[in-house]
Amino acid sequence: MARVGNSIIKGIEVDEVIRLLNKAYADEWLAYYQYYIEEKVVTGIMSKSAVTELAEHAADELRHADMIANRIMQLGGTPLLNPKEWFTHTNCGYEEPKDFDVVAILEDAIKGEQCAIKTYSSIVDLTRDKDIVTYDIVSQILADEVEHEEDLQALKDDITDFVEQVKKSIK
Numbered sequence: 001m002a003r004v005g006n007s008i009i010k011g012i013e014v015d016e017v018i019r020l021l022n023k024a025y026a027d028e029w030l031a032y033y034q035y036y037i038e039e040k041v042v043t044g045i046m047s048k049s050a051v052t053e054l055a056e057h058a059a060d061e062l063r064h065a066d067m068i069a070n071r072i073m074q075l076g077g078t079p080l081l082n083p084k085e086w087f088t089h090t091n092c093g094y095e096e097p098k099d100f101d102v103v104a105i106l107e108d109a110i111k112g113e114q115c116a117i118k119t120y121s122s123i124v125d126l127t128r129d130k131d132i133v134t135y136d137i138v139s140q141i142l143a144d145e146v147e148h149e150e151d152l153q154a155l156k157d158d159i160t161d162f163v164e165q166v167k168k169s170i171k
């Protein structure tokens, strides 16, 4: 544990920061797996573009899990050791893909990103001016989640516009 590093944390308990980070850590692993499996099963129109996007997001969520685990260790905590705990600690849950169509998959993924944005936004608020290092890490992650939502929404809009155009052209 970084003793002097931890001594600069003011106005929030280190244990509380670790608790919040472990919940986000659970979210990241579940988000990683959700993207990983969605990328495998997705079908339908323009699903190749979705595969590329989903694979990139999976890699980002795993990178986020790593950033959070490192910060938990630095604070003197222990990242969740058992995957069972992901389900008891998660903020955003896990959306099992039931409909493999690309639009349904993208809608599930957008929901997940919107929850991630809310979660990180609240950790940013709780750590601002109190734990600068955690604040910096969660701010970086928050920017990625905002970009994820935007990328997925743009792709979903492209696909639905394309489908509308095809429908019009065959009328």
Ligand SMILES: [Fe+2]
Pocket (backbone or CB within 6 Å): 028, 031, 060, 061, 064, 116, 141, 145
């Ligand atoms: Fe993430």
Ligand SMILES: [Fe+2]
Pocket (backbone or CB within 6 Å): 031, 057, 061, 113, 116, 144, 145, 148
């Ligand atoms: Fe994300």
